[in-house]
Amino acid sequence: MHEQPSPERSPSQCAVNALREALGADVVSLPHEFTGRKNSDSSRMPCEEPLALIRPRNTEHVATALRICHEHRQPVVTQGGLTGLAGGATFLGAEVALSLELMNGIESIDSVSASMTVLSGTPLQIVQEAADAAGFMFPLDLGARGSCTIGGNLATNAGGNRVIKYGMMRDQVLDIEAVLADGSIVGGLRKMIKNNTGYDLRNLLIGSEGTLAVITRAVLRLRPKPRAVSTAWCGLPNYDAVTTLLRRAQESLPAGVSAFEVMWPGYYDFVLSRLPELRAPLEGKHAFYVLLESSGADPARQADAFEDFLSGMLEEGLISDAALASSESDAAAFWAIRDAPGEYQRLIPGRVSFDVSFSIADVGVAAHRCEQQLREHWPNATILIYGHLGDGNLHIVVQEPDWPQDTAPKVQAVVYGVTGEMGGSVSAEHGIGTKKLKVLALSRTPAELAAMRAIKAALDPLNILNPGKLLPH
Template identity: 65%
Template sequence: MQQGDVIEALLKALGAEVVTLPEQFGARQVVDWSGLPGATPRAIIRPRNTDEVAVALRICNQYRQAVVAQGGLTGLVGGANLLNGELALSLERMNHIVEIDRISGTITVEAGMPLQVVQEAALDAGLYFPLDLGARGSCTIGGNLATNAGGNRVIKYGMMRDQVLGLEAVLASGEVVGALHKMIKNNSGYDLRNLLIGSEGTLGVITRAVLRLRQRPRAVATAWCALPSYPAVTTLLEEAQAGLAAGVSAFEVMWAGYYDAVLTNLPSLRPPVKERFPFYVLLESVGGDPVRHTQAFEEFLGGMLEKEIVADAALATSEADALAFWAIRDAPGEYPKFIPNHAAYDVSFSVSDVGDVAARCDMRLRERWPQALVMIYGHLGDGNLHIVVDVPGSGKTLHGEIDDVIYDVTREFHGSVSAEHGIGTKKKAYLGFTRNDADIAAMRAIKVALDPNAILNPGKIF
């Protein structure tokens, strides 16, 4: 069969309302936020339901036509970008809530649903969906699943895979697998759900999911803490996990280089404390009783100040205060304003190694580029470290050399080259820094078994 015939076959089976040709794209975005180049799709398929996804993939598999599933296009590794000659499969029309079950504590949604809409629907039902990302208004549940998104509250609630009970997906053959189960316990053979989560659209196209909802927090206590040393940071984490009855829902650590840079370059931000310190932590805890929880949090914070683990602190007394604290931590969204050519890294390590990793990366970067701006911050409770590097006047010409520095340290500490977002095309060369040959061979075998014609998101991960 001629590959050119696939468009005709898709139009015949699904119609022009589902299959959009390039001359109709207009200014439509077809690449993710990575800044990596992406080809224009031969067509965009926008199915309205799982059956139409199955028809589309069955035809594409028959014609050996490559397909790239796209969600909100907020990824940072080129995972949703097209390389050459593929079709794009957008689930933007599959954006409905199928069911909210308050008794089971679940929400069943289609994969094109934006994360923020799920969060709001959960709150309207008196419950809570804890996954949260800066791109919440744009990213979709399907993309969150395909990349196993994490975000700010992994320390308490886990990654995206920890929010999923049931999953439905379409394989390259057009076969529909999985089920929309609501059980927490389900040990009936191989777990296809967790195989598909994090697979970056290379094994199947996720179409619907049953997500776990939690009890809505009735109290949120937030503090901005300034600390004198890195050991004080880890001590605060240990003390908070042990001393706060409701636990820690966010523990965001920021090195001084990050704090100074964002406050200097973003005048809308205000310093929560007067003096400068080596480290800062945004500490949050959620609970059920507003009065008792706030009181316990204040007592805990007072104890940390008395023990001089925390050098200074500001307690949020209103939602506006908390949002102002979070605005400092969420400042990476404003990087284009002052470091448009920066190199960014999202790596992870055992929690005990994070401090040493940060120090070694900073040292090696400054040895090579003394004038570099190095900003380090992250979710310490889950070992996720963000490193941002900008060498003034170099544009993006040094990104490959900076990659080598960061990923060499990652390999030395047996960390992961991708804490979130996946491998895509950006990190393919470094996959072997985290996974051994046997791991990669096993992954390739799974890929061949589920997608023998290699039509699903080709050229990604491997």
């Protein structure tokens, strides 16, 4: 005879009990065992508490956990380093947490194939350092490098500072291993660059924000370590000069362009006036500022070529003025101006921030339209505009002290309105999560959303993987 379930044994508790029984108390913790643990990501979106915390030690643990959750229709939120900005790893209620924190480490480095096999809970910085120690470079880089994990970078297809030369996270991966909703394991951790055998599951799972699979391991692609970095700070007279400089640099610099960061004067003036430790690289005012970097293999020849290029651009008038970094500390001082957003929390609390993208040809007009329309509503607001122009990626930050509480949605309506009108993307690199669910349809058509839903239903028919994220109901 079967026992009647007691009233407190909800379906979720059954799942938790089954997980704990199968994986043990050292892998599955109950809420009273992880009180005080940070469970939300860095998005400042609302976040409930998980019903249990699963910390698998290997892929088989993940497969067992998902198989049990699938049987119990138990929703799961996968956690990487909790540095996401879109609310993709928040708890909406009644989920269990699956943290990859114990699946942390580099399994092997293959110098001949220029690849590294890692567990997905490994922090990005550990991967960068190991690549460096092995004589290579792992080019993905972003501010949260110390805490964010390779699994999170994969789940969100992270971007960052070096996309113009090396691409986004999907371009840094040869293969992955992942567990699907039903507990089946896909991905062979193969090291081939070319592999045309069926559908591109790897790229489908990368960037799916935990809604299609839990990525457990990856074979990362390593790149030759640059031996020389040339850096300049340029003042330019107009936006046409900015895009022309980008193209000329890409055509002319022997080592190509490894960074092309554009700052509008409002940003430049703001950060220099508020952060006294920053030094102005150039005298006078310019319509645009560009941080140009080229990284390559040949220190002596590269420095000559970089200097020749800048001289030519000054002569042609594409650049009004330029400062060439003659030391690493010069270059660091230039980058400090671009990296000032690290101080935003202190400088402009209550700001509304955007991570949008456009075709490179449209970025200038888009920025101008956003600023103009924002000024119509909020003439005195602080409006900071800057971005990775080589990727069409624009960051816009808007703030006014003592704004009424309901201002943020109005500011968003302006910027996302321009983004939608101009065929831009409402999320260049941060993803959709919960934060951008309402504006996704500005960048995706109903047919595309329907296709995405069909794929979700095919791979996660019971909707247990990160439900309520990435795709609006």
